[in-house]
Amino acid sequence: MSERGTPGAFHRVDSPANPIVKELRALSMKKERDRTGRFLGEGLKLVRDALLAGFVVEDLIASADSLSEGPVGETAAEVKARGGRILAVSHKVLEKLSHRENPQTVIGVFRKRLAKPEEIGGGGFWIGLDRIRDPGNLGTILRTADAVGAAGIALVGECCDPFSLEAVRASMGSFFHVPLALADETAFLAAARANGARILGTHLSATQDFRGADYSAPVILLMGNERQGLTESLARACDELLLIPMRGKADSLNLAIATGLVSYEAYRRSAVADGK
Numbered sequence: 015m016s017e018r019g020t021p022g023a024f025h026r027v028d029s030p031a032n033p034i035v036k037e038l039r040a041l042s043m044k045k046e047r048d049r050t051g052r053f054l055g056e057g058l059k060l061v062r063d064a065l066l067a068g069f070v071v072e073d074l075i076a077s078a079d080s081l082s083e084g085p086v087g088e089t090a091a092e093v094k095a096r097g098g099r100i101l102a103v104s105h106k107v108l109e110k111l112s113h114r115e116n117p118q119t120v121i122g123v124f125r126k127r128l129a130k131p132e133e134i135g136g137g138g139f140w141i142g143l144d145r146i147r148d149p150g151n152l153g154t155i156l157r158t159a160d161a162v163g164a165a166g167i168a169l170v171g172e173c174c175d176p177f178s179l180e181a182v183r184a185s186m187g188s189f190f191h192v193p194l195a196l197a198d199e200t201a202f203l204a205a206a207r208a209n210g211a212r213i214l215g216t217h218l219s220a221t222q223d224f225r226g227a228d229y230s231a232p233v234i235l236l237m238g239n240e241r242q243g244l245t246e247s248l249a250r251a252c253d254e255l256l257l258i259p260m261r262g263k264a265d266s267l268n269l270a271i272a273t274g275l276v277s278y279e280a281y282r283r284s285a286v287a288d289g290k
């Protein structure tokens with residue numbers, strides 16, 4: 015049977031040597047994601063989240079046996095109805111694509127989508143991340159941002175690629191529900207000013223306790239790089255600098271944990287303000 019273009023509902027790809035596999039594997043490299051505007055994500059929930067959020071699902075890749083019925087079959091029908099391609103693959107191909115020994119039964123190929131830098135700080139609670147490097151931290155922060163109903167995340171300066179498998183995986187599907195914008199420092203600050211958003215930075219040399227801050231929207235919580243904290247210029251541009259008090263001997267908190275603590279304080283306050 016021909017592996018490509020089998021007539022009927024899906025294309026069969028049985029051999030890991032198939033050129034389609036090479037093409038899809040290349041999406042684990044940032045250069046190829048940038049060139050094609052496409053990225054990968056694993057798991058049925060992730061594909062469902064992408065569909066729910068109106069992302070374009072270009073390919074749905076699944077083991078041939080899972081495609082015929084049940085939730086995978088239904089999702090495949092939806093992807094196909096929206097113009098996507100369904101690839102029915104062997105276990106060996108799934109393994110090769112997911113870089114895991116026990117791969118998920120479903121992998122999606124999605125078209126990238128970003129918010130415009132001018133949208134940063136435009137209403138609600140935004141989170142700004144200065145030069146975040148760790149995709150695991152980024153995915154965790156995306157998940158937390160989704161949980162608190164953040165309006166978006168701004169990636170400021172040279173950050174890790176939000177479209178990497180690791181970041182998308184760590185977000186547990188929240189990737190698709192939180193608008194992401196990329197901006198350099200100048201564009202970030204210009205958007206914050208144009209949208210009338212206050213910037214609350216977090217800094218180890220701050221004296222103001224984060225529990226006493228004013229989180230009324232529009233507001234941006236700005237977090238520093240894992241190793242260096244905020245750049246001096248960003249720290250100077252903040253309307254306030256906040257400290258998360260620490261009792262023991264730790265120098266600082268992990269970036270994602272610190273973001274979670276302050277985001278939940280902002281959420282608690284807005285819920286109180288909304289009377290919820």
Ligand SMILES: C[S@@+](CC[C@H](N)C(=O)[O-])C[C@H]1O[C@@H](n2cnc3c(N)ncnc32)[C@H](O)[C@@H]1O
Pocket residue numbers: 216217218236237238239240241242243244256257258259260266267268269272
């Ligand atoms: C791992 S820390 C960076 C540590 C870095 N060595 C420094 O000097 O800033 C990453 C970011 O998390 C936030 N953060 C971590 N612990 C904090 C604390 N106790 N108070 C305020 N912000 C904190 C800040 O935004 C910080 O830039």
